[in-house]
Amino acid sequence: MTRTRTTKLLGGLVALGLVTAACGGDDDATPAVTEAPAPDDDDTDDTDIDDTDIDDTAMAVDLSDVCPSPFVIQTDWFPESEHGAMYELIGEPYSVDTGERTVSGPMVSQGQEVGIDVEVRTGGPAIGFSDPRVQMYTDDSITLAYSTNDSQAIGFEDAPVISVMAPLDKNPQIIMWDPEVWPDVETIADVGEAGMTVNVFGGGGFSDVFVAQGIWSADQVDPSYDGSPARFIAEGNIAQQGFASAEPYNYEFVFEEFGRAPRFELLHDAGYVGYSQTLGVRTDRLEELRPCLEQVIPVIQQASVDYVESPDRANAIIIDAVEQFDDFWVYDEGIAIYAVETMKELGLKGNGHDDTVGTMDEARIQKVIDDIREAGISLPDDLEASDMFTNEFLDPSIGY
Known part of the structure; x- marks a missing residue:
């Protein structure tokens, strides 16, 4: 499990009566949000497709x-x-299945139906925290599944997947810390030099790589993180895994006991440059699905561009689905707006190296494979980056 998310724990945090020691600020904290993003005036609860969303x-x-x-x-x-x-692919009318944790409807491209339905399935606890890539091997109805390069490489022998598009050009995962407690810490390497405990989900390949590279020591890494903010707030002096597009907002505006932006560095900027949340297909189904992929991947590329340029309609679907699921995961308009703006600002959403949205760079994927091998993690001896991805289905004319 390599994800970090926010839970409904505010009541418990209030009961703790937490106070974090302040050791001075730093004008160069990166990045600090000084004002909560204001919701748009548009009625984002109305998920009907507006005429402005349709390219005639x-x-x-x-x-x-x-x-x-x-x-x-x-x-x-x-x-x-x-x-x-x-x-963004889901048109009207859409339906939310609270039992199966799915959202479905007619697939659309710029508001026009394309002749099939699309179903987006929730991961994480909805599938027993199984890797989506593995889930695809247990459920033949899944066409594409999210796949992150490191877990894709580590599990390639048992459940090989080939990535066909990277909706995110940079991995949004971060390591974060409290700049008031650690005013001189600016980078992930500084975290290692400071001797900070780093609380992460177990099974994350990046922590093994950082240890092997001498950036962290093995005794710094605590793989007990469960997604809760309680420990980070209570102890104050640890570093923690997170998402640049979520946790900084939550710790400043949602978790009132903390009430400030943590400082962070992207794993990508620390040299761990693999792709996160690519769209992958089972290698044994690639040829079967080839005629579909040739036409549907450009549709998803266009949806990626359209979402960043005008996210309100898709965000309304996301917020509505989360509200209907009524689980520990919460999501509102404020964090949705923050996430989109942060993904644009940090280049998490953007064109690949060739100005095409969704394209993947072989050298980046090969570096992940090489780093994992050097960390002593077992991989198939003959595994190369070219086994794990293809850009052949991408339309080079589609980009931001």
């Missing part, structure tokens, strides 16, 4: 003869803005 000149695509219906996408967590492109 867009050529209609008919996927009914080449793609399965429903076209099932298995995500790695509850609905959230990092998954925005998947929800």
Whole structure:
């Protein structure tokens, strides 16, 4: 489990009566949000497609003869803005299945139906915290599943997946810390030098790599993180895994006991440059699905661009689904807006190295494989980056 998310723990935190010691601030804290993003004036509860969301000149695509219906996408967590492109694909009317934790409807491209239905499935606890890539091997109805390069490589021998698109150009995962407690710590490498405990989910390949590279020591890494903010707030002096597009907002505006932005560095900027949340297909189904992928991947590329340019409609679906699921995961308009703006600001959403949205760089994936091998983690001897991805289905004309 390599994700970090926010739970309904505010009541418990209040009961703790937590006070964090302040050791001075730093004008160079990165990045600090000084004001909660204000919701747009638009009525985002209305998920009907607005005329402005429809490109009347867009050529209609008919996927009914080449793609399965429903076209099932298995995500790695509850609905959230990092998954925005998947929800941009869902047209009207859409339905939320609170038992199965799915959102489905006609697939659309710029407001036009493309002849099939799409179903976006929740991951994380909804699938017993199984890796979406593994879930795809246990459920043949799944067409595409989220796959992160490190777990994809580590599990390639048993459940090989080939990534066909990267909706995120940079991994949103971060290591964060309290700048008031650690005013001189600026980077993940500084975290190691400071001797900070680093609380992470177990099974994350990046921590093993950082230890092997001498950035951290093994005794710093505590793989007991469970997604709760309680320990970070209570102890104050530890570092913790998170998402740049979520945790900084929550710790400043939601968790009142903390009430300030943590400082952080992206794993990507610390040299762990693999792709997170790629869309992957089982290698043994690649040829079967090829006619579909040739036409549907450009549709998803366009959805990625459309979501970043106008996220309100898809965000309304995301927020509505989370509210209907009524689970520990909470999501509102404030964090949805923050997430989109942060993904743009930090380049998490953006074109690949060739100005095409969704493209993947072989050198980055190979570096992940090499780093994992050097960390002593077992991989197939002949595994290379070219086994794990292809850009062949991407339309090079589609980008931000």
